[in-house]
Amino acid sequence: MEKMNDSNAKQMYYGWKIVAAILTVLTFTSGLSFYNHAIYLNALATQPAFNVSTASTAVSIFFFSSGITGLWVAKWIEEYDPRICISVGAIICFISLLLLAYVSTIWQLFLVYAFFGTGFSSSSLIPATTLVTRWFHRKRAMALAIASTGLSLGGVILTPVTAFLVGSLGFTLAAPIIGAFYIIGIVPVTWIWLRSDPESMGLNIDGDIDEPNLKEIAPQGEGVIMQTVTPGTDYEANLEENITLKQASASRFFWGVSLAYIFLMMAQVGGIAHQYGLAREILTEAQTALAIAILPIASIVGRLIGGWLVDRVSIRLFSIIMMVLQASSLSLLSGGFNVISLYVGLALFGTSVGNLLMLQPLLIAEAFGVRDYARIFSFSNLMSSCGTAVGPALLGFVYASSNNLYARPYAVAAVAGALGLVLFLLGGKIKKAVVIS
Numbered sequence: 001m002e003k004m005n006d007s008n009a010k011q012m013y014y015g016w017k018i019v020a021a022i023l024t025v026l027t028f029t030s031g032l033s034f035y036n037h038a039i040y041l042n043a044l045a046t047q048p049a050f051n052v053s054t055a056s057t058a059v060s061i062f063f064f065s066s067g068i069t070g071l072w073v074a075k076w077i078e079e080y081d082p083r084i085c086i087s088v089g090a091i092i093c094f095i096s097l098l099l100l101a102y103v104s105t106i107w108q109l110f111l112v113y114a115f116f117g118t119g120f121s122s123s124s125l126i127p128a129t130t131l132v133t134r135w136f137h138r139k140r141a142m143a144l145a146i147a148s149t150g151l152s153l154g155g156v157i158l159t160p161v162t163a164f165l166v167g168s169l170g171f172t173l174a175a176p177i178i179g180a181f182y183i184i185g186i187v188p189v190t191w192i193w194l195r196s197d198p199e200s201m202g203l204n205i206d207g208d209i210d211e212p213n214l215k216e217i218a219p220q221g222e223g224v225i226m227q228t229v230t231p232g233t234d235y236e237a238n239l240e241e242n243i244t245l246k247q248a249s250a251s252r253f254f255w256g257v258s259l260a261y262i263f264l265m266m267a268q269v270g271g272i273a274h275q276y277g278l279a280r281e282i283l284t285e286a287q288t289a290l291a292i293a294i295l296p297i298a299s300i301v302g303r304l305i306g307g308w309l310v311d312r313v314s315i316r317l318f319s320i321i322m323m324v325l326q327a328s329s330l331s332l333l334s335g336g337f338n339v340i341s342l343y344v345g346l347a348l349f350g351t352s353v354g355n356l357l358m359l360q361p362l363l364i365a366e367a368f369g370v371r372d373y374a375r376i377f378s379f380s381n382l383m384s385s386c387g388t389a390v391g392p393a394l395l396g397f398v399y400a401s402s403n404n405l406y407a408r409p410y411a412v413a414a415v416a417g418a419l420g421l422v423l424f425l426l427g428g429k430i431k432k433a434v435v436i437s
Contacts, residue, residue: 013203013206013207014135014195014198014201014203014207015135015136015143015198015206015207016143017193018131018132018135018193018194018195019132019135019143019146019147020146020193021189021190021192021193021194022128022131022132022147022150022194023146023147023148023149023150023153024150024185024186024189025086025123025124025128025150025185025186025189025190026124026125026128026147026148026149026150026151026153026154027150027151027153027154027157027158027185028150028154028158028181028182028185028186029093029120029123029124029150029154029182029186030124030150030151030152030153030154030155031153031154031155031157031158031159031162032093032097032154032158032162032178032181032182032185033062033093033116033120033124034120034151034154034155035154035155035158035159036158036159036162036178037055037058037059037062038273039159039162039163039166040100040166040171041055041058041059042055043166043170043171044100044103044109044171047104049104049105049106050106050109054106054109056392056393056396057110057393058109058110058113059113059389059392059393060389060390060392060393061110061113061114061117061389062113062114062116062117062120062389063117063385063388063389064117064385064386064389065113065114065115065116065117065118065121066117066118066120066121066124066385067121067381067382067383067384067385067386067388067389068382069117069118069121069122070121070126070378070381070382070385071375071378071379071382073085073089073121073122073126073127073374073378074126074130074374074375074377074378074379075374075375077126077127077130077374078372078374078375081196082127082130082131082194082196083190083191083194083196085122085123085127086122086123086127086186086187086190086194087123087186087187087190087191088119088122088123089118089119089120089121089122089123089124089127090119090123090182090183090186090187090190091119091183091187092115092116092118092119092122093116093119093120093123093179093182094119094179094180094182094183095115095119095179096112096113096115096116096119096179097116097175097176097178097179097182098175098176098179099112099115100112100113100116100171100175101171101172101174101175101176102172123186125361125381126374126377126378126381127374128147128148129144129147129148129361129377130373130374130377131194131196131197132144132147132361133361133365133370133373134196134197134198134205134370134373135197135198135205136205136206137205137206138206138311139206139311140362140365141306141307141308141310141311141315141358141362142307142308142310142311143307144307144358144361144362145303145304145306145307145308145310145358146304146307148303148357148358149300149303149304151299151357152296152297152299152300152303152354153300155296156293156296156297156300158181162174162178165177165178242368242369242370242371242372242373243368243369243371243372243376244371244372245372245375245376245379247368248367248368248372248376249376249379251367251431252426252427252428253367253427253428253429253430253431254364254367254368254376254380254427255427256423256424256425256426256427256428257360257363257364257367257380257424257427258379258380258383258384259383259423259427260323260420260421260423260424260427261360261380261383261384261387261420262383262384262386262387262420263387263416263417263419263420263423264323264326264356264384264387264416264417264420264421265384265385265387265388265391266387266388266390266391266394266413266416266420267326267327267330267387267391267413267414267416267417267420268326268352268353268356268357268391268417269387269388269391269392270390270391270392270394270395270409270413270416271330271333271349271391271395271410271413272295272353273391273392273395273396274392274395274396274399274406274409274410275291275292275295275346276288276292277399277406278333278336278342278406278410279291279292279342281336281405281406282336282338282339282342283339283342287339290343291342291343291346294343294346294347294350295346295347295349295350295353296350297350298346298347298348298349298350298351298353298354299350299351299353299354300354301351301354302350302351302352302353302354302355303354303355303357303358306318306322306351306354306355306358306359307358310359310362315359315362315363315366315430316363316429316430318355318359319356319359319363319424320421320424320425322351322352322355322356322359323352323356323417323420323421323424324421325348325351325352326349326352326353326356326417327414327415327417327418327421328348328414329345329346329348329349329351329352330345330349330410330411330413330414330417331410331411331414332344332345332348333345333346333349333410334406334407334408334409334410334411334413334414335407336406336407360377360380360381360384361377363430364376364377364380365377366430367430367431387416391413391416394412395409395410395412395413396409398412
């Protein structure tokens with residue numbers, strides 16, 4: 001028996017297979033939805049019924065729908081197998097892409113985009129981060145960093161492919177092919193490798209075999225205690241004392257994080273959405289092609305380095321540094337000085353983008369534990385989705401009212417990022433409770 005346990009201990013923890021599967025899922029969800037809106041809507045813009053304003057509104061509806069659906073998704077994945085939720089989300093996105101090729105009126109576009117948003121929410125961040133949080137405690141930051149790299153890989157790998165398909169075949173023929181990619185890339189991986197939690201496979205969180213696990217007792221006051229849990233005990237029992245959504249929503253820290261992320265995501269997504277237009281103001285076509293590749297690459301590298309650092313430094317301090325970096329880089333981009341400053345600004349902005357998206361679920365899990373994580377994160381994510389939805393439209397409006405120049409829009413984004421930092425600081429430090437039984 002002892003030799004068998006030694007052999008098991010040397011095997012790779014199954015949680016890392018979960019991470020690889022989620023990386024794949026997020027690559028397809030981001031590459032075929034989040035990063036592809038401009039491609040889809042530009043294809044539809046050839047019709048007289050649609051214009052830039054209509055397109056911006058459709059994207060906003062997508063993110064609002066995604067945020068609202070997230071509340072239901074969180075409840076579903078707590079009560080049922082998350083693989084069902086992810087698969088249903090992929091099917092909804094497939095159907096949405098089929099329908100999108102045939103919309104001819106504004107109300108049809110808005111309806112399909114709302115439906116598309118529900119599918120995206122069901123198959124993306126909420127189930128993905130919930131699964132990583134369930135499987136990891138000690139190396140949660142690195143696990144999330146690796147898994148969420150798929151968000152950037154989707155833009156780097158799949159978005160150019162879909163742009164080629166739409167340009168070569170036309171949107172009507174390309175849409176069902178892109179939708180098929182969504183199903184093929186997500187559903188098989190989900191059912192072959194994803195599992196709800198370690199207990200479903202007779203494992204303990206982090207892969208501990210023979211030693212007792214450490215269980216984090218939920219925050220309700222000052223300090224923290226760690227309690228041992230016997231290996232093999234029921235996973236749900238291990239989470240009993242983690243904080244609930246009701247308790248979390250009564251804390252200052254929850255509101256500090258959630259309100260901060262409204263403005264952080266407003267600045268981030270707005271800045272990403274308009275980077276091409278910003279680059280074209282001062283760069284040639286060849287220089288612009290290089291410029292728009294800088295941000296996703298910096299995002300990937302920055303996220304992986306950040307995942308390694310967060311396990312070794314204060315997560316709150318690291319979050320503050322990334323928020324300062326985002327506001328500063330957006331300020332640099334608003335200056336429009338020269339080619340070098342633009343490249344440097346995009347690299348710094350990309351570094352903050354990669355880390356801030358990862359830090360929101362980490363902060364929620366660190367402060368409030370795992371048991372009700374999905375509901376707590378979905379509530380926080382609903383608020384940040386408002387910033388995500390408003391950001392591109394807000395910067396577009398400022399651009400239109402600024403003689404079609406991007407200096408002022410990126411200055412507005414920098415202010416939004418700074419406001420997010422202030423709100424985060426007002427939320428105070430992460431507080432964990434001493435629970436005395």
